[in-house]
Amino acid sequence: MVIQPLDSADNKMIRRIKRLNTSRQARIKSNATVVEGGRLLEEALAAGFQPQLVVYSPxxxxxxxxxxxxxxxxxxxxSLFYVTDRLFEELSQVETPQGILAVISLPRSVTLGDLLDKSPQPLLFPIALGIQDPGNLGTLMRAALAAGAHALGVASGTVEAFNPKCLRASAGAAFRLPVVSLDEGWPDVLRTAGVTIRTTAVDRGLPYHQADWTGSTALVLGNExxxxxxxxxxxxxxxTIPMSPASESLNVSMAGAIVLFHAAFRRxxxxxxxxPPAMV
Structure with missing residues (x-):
């Protein structure tokens, strides 16, 4: 028997995926998000995520x-759902859809207390404060994981880490790097725990390669x-990252990557x- 793919958008499951793709509130309320593309889904599976459902096309x-x-x-x-290529393109958020996406549950939230209690070595902890572009946050997550950071902090005004666009930009790092949602007062908590808080600026700071990165350090990166x-x-x-006078500044994720990899080298x-690249 030939199975005919679903071609109607008037379907509860299809409507749910569209809401999860576009609505932060829907993702928070249902504690789920959308993962699109074979490679990203493979990363989620390898990290231990079990999809709630998978949609695929011819x-x-x-x-x-x-x-x-x-x-x-x-x-x-x-749970597998077969849909037409036309309907899949309605669901897709990429220019060239591969024909597969999944709905996954969000990981268990990690608190700042969890992070401070469970880190056996000096902390390397980048913090996004007011970063609004999901591509920038995802790229920063990818760099943080590769540089051996313990987690990524997400402070007020920052786009959610499990925004589908952020997931794609992270290239799967979001499934392996703990994400800590920071409440008000987090700087005092870090200082009390003996964590040095550093910020980046275009000028008037200590060149980043002259700083000591071997102690517990939080690196705060601000709005684009x-x-x-x-x-x-x-x-x-x-x-500060010394640079040619021909350049005004660096993209926030690029600046974060430069400093984090230098910190990793010094450490x-x-x-x-x-x-370890695993959820704490």
Whole structure:
């Protein structure tokens, strides 16, 4: 018997996926998000996430690796929904859809107390404060995981880490790097725990390569356009990335990557290895 793919958008499951794709409130309320693309779904599966459901189209079935993945998902008793390529394109948020997406539950939230209690080595903790572009946050997450950071802090005014666009930009790092939602008062909590708080500025700071990164450190990175409130520079250690006068500044995720990888290098010189890439 030939199975005909679903072609109607007037379906409860289809409407739910559209809401999860576009609405932060829907994602928070249902504690779920959308993962699109074979590679990203593989990353989620490898990190231990079990999809609530998977939607695929004929385009995905045409691929050898696509059929192999569907067989594996079927063996895991995953709910599979077959839709037309046309309907899948309605659901997709990428220019060239591969033909597969999944709804997954969000990971268990990690508190700042969890992080401070469970870190056996000096903390390397980048914090996004007011970063609004999901692509920037996802790229920062990818760099943080690769540099051996223990977690990523998400403070007020920052886009959610499990926004579907952020997930794609993270290239799967969001499934392995703990994300800590920071409540008001988090700077005092970090200082009480002996964590040095550093901020980045275009100028007037200590060159980042002259700072000591071997102790527990939080690196606060601010909004793409406005940076950080000037008050942050009075209360923290400020570091600067020296650059050619022909350039005004760096993208926030690029600046974060430069500093984090330098910190990782200095820490490894002192025998401090990478943090394990797993949820705490």
């Amino acid at each position: 385009k995905w079935v045409e691929r050898v690796e696509g059929r192999a993945m569907l067989t594996r998902l079927q063996a895991r008793s995953t 356009g406005n940076g950080l409130d000037p008050a942050w520079y009075r209360d923290t250690e400020v570091v 490894q010189e002192k025998g401090i290895g990478f943090a």
